[in-house]
Amino acid sequence: MSRSTPRARNAAATRQAILDSAITAFTRHGYDGVGLREIAAEAGVTAILVNRYFGSKEALFAEVVDVSFAQPTMVPEDPADLAARTARALVTRTAPEADHLGPFELMLRSAANPRAAEIMRAGIQNHVGARFTGALRGARAGQRAELGLALLAGTWLMRRIIGTPALREADPEQLTAQLTGILAAVVEPPAGTVPAND
Amino acid sequence: MSRSTPRARNAAATRQAILDSAITAFTRHGYDGVGLREIAAEAGVTAILVNRYFGSKEALFAEVVDVSFAQPTMVPEDPADLAARTARALVTRTAPEADHLGPFELMLRSAANPRAAEIMRAGIQNHVGARFTGALRGARAGQRAELGLALLAGTWLMRRIIGTPALREADPEQLTAQLTGILAAVVEPPAGTVPAND
DNA sequence: CCGCTATGTCTACAACTGTATACTACTCTG
DNA sequence: CAGAGTAGTATACAGTTGTAGACATAGCGG
Secondary structure (H helix, E strand, O other), X not given: OOOOOOOOOOXXXXXXXXXXXXXXXXXXXXXXXXXXXXXXXXXXXXXXXXXXXXXXXXXXXXXHHHHHHHOOOOOOOOOOOHXXXXXXXXXXXXXXXXXXXXXXXXXXXXXXXXXXXXHHHHHHHHXXXXXXXXXXXXXXXXXXXXXXXXXXXXXXXXXXXXXXXXXXXXXHHHHHHHHHHHHHHHHOOOOOOOOOOO | OOOOOOOOOOHHHHHHHHHHHHHHHHXXXXXHHOOHHHXXXXXXXXXXXXXXXXXXXXXXXXXXHHHHHHOOOOOOOOOOOHHHHHHHHHXXXXXXXXXXXXXXXXXXXXXXXXXXXXXXXXXXXHOHHXXXXXXXXXXXXXXXXXXXXXXXHXXXXXXXXXXXXXXXXXXXXXXXXXXXXXXXHXXXXXXXXXXXXX
C-alpha cells in the first residue's frame, strides 16, 4: 500500500508521509499498539528513518498529538447551540458504521501509557481544552469544559471502543436528544452567577 | 516484595497470589503494559506457572476483569440519592492524593487492546452495567446506565489518568455538587414517561 | 560531467514478549 | 517409610521492540 511510485527524494514529503502514517496508526491502535516498523512501512520507508526525522517514538507521538488535537473537533467554537450541535456530532461519529478517527480515539487508545498521557495532557491544554473553554461563558469555564470533554470521551469509549450494547444500538435521534440535555447541564453557566466573562 | 516466607506448596494459595498480583498490575499498567514475568515475580513465582494456572495471559485477564468488575463499585445499588452518593464517591476516589484502584482504572488502562476491550464489554454487561441498570427506574434504563458509566469513566480519565488541571485542582465539594447535577440529568427517568418499571 | 551532501537502507543488538518442553523436589497417601 | 503425583523451576525459542552505526545512492551545484 506504500510503494506505488517510488517517491522521489524529498525530505518534506517523506516527513509528511511518515507523520500521516503515524497519525492513522496511533489513532487506530494506540501508542503501545504500534511499532515503528509498521508506521514506516505504511509510509514506504525504513523504521530507522522515522527516528532520523522525529528523534524518537515518543517525540513522533508528541507531534502526532499536536497535529491531531489542533484539528477542528466536534466542539463548535460558537457558543450558540453548543450542546445540541456537539451531541449530534458525537452521535454521528461514534456510530457503529462510521469509522471516524480523531483526537478522542487517539486519546482513549493511548491513555494507558503514562508518557503518552502526559503528552496528551499538554495537547489538551493547548488545543482542545482551550477551544472548548473559550466557547463557554460564566464561572469555572475551564472545569466545565473539562467535564464536557470527559462526557464526550466517556461516551466515545463506551459506544465505540468497549462497544456497550445499549449505546451501540441506541436510536441516534433519541440518543442525541438525551446527550444534548446532559451536555447542557455541563456546559451552561452555573445558576446564581453573574453572567460576565470569567 | 514477594518472598518473605517461601510459601508452602499450596495450589489454591498460589493461584490466589497470582490473581491478586495480576489485578494490581493490570489495573495499574493495563493489559499491554504488564508482562507475565512481572505478575509472576510479584506473586513469588515463575512466569510459566501463570500460564499453568490460567491458560494464557488473555484468560488470566478475563478472570481479573470478572473479579474486579464484580466488586461493589461506587455506584450504590440503592436508587435513593444515587446521583449525589455516586458523585461523592467518584470525586473522593479520583482525588490526586488518593491511589484507589478499581474497575474504572482497569478499564481505562486496558481499553486500547481490542481483545481486552471485548472481555471488558462482557464484564460490564454481567456486573457493573447490570447493577447500575438495576438501580434505575423508568424507560431506557440500560442506555441511561451506560451513559452514567460513560460520565464516570470520562471523569476518571480526565481527572486521574490524563490529569487535566482544572479537574485536578477543583474544589471537591463544588465538583461533587456539579457532578451530582450532571449525573441526575443522566440517571433520572426521562420526563413524560410512565414511572412504572420498564 | 564531476563530486558532494542530503536522503535513505542494511545489518545488528540488546532487551523483552508469551509460551513450550523437560526437569526437579516437595508432600501426601498408602 | 516408600512411591506417586502434584507444585514448581530451568532452559529455551521464536518473535518483536526501539534504537544505533556504517554504508549506499540520488540528484543538485559547480
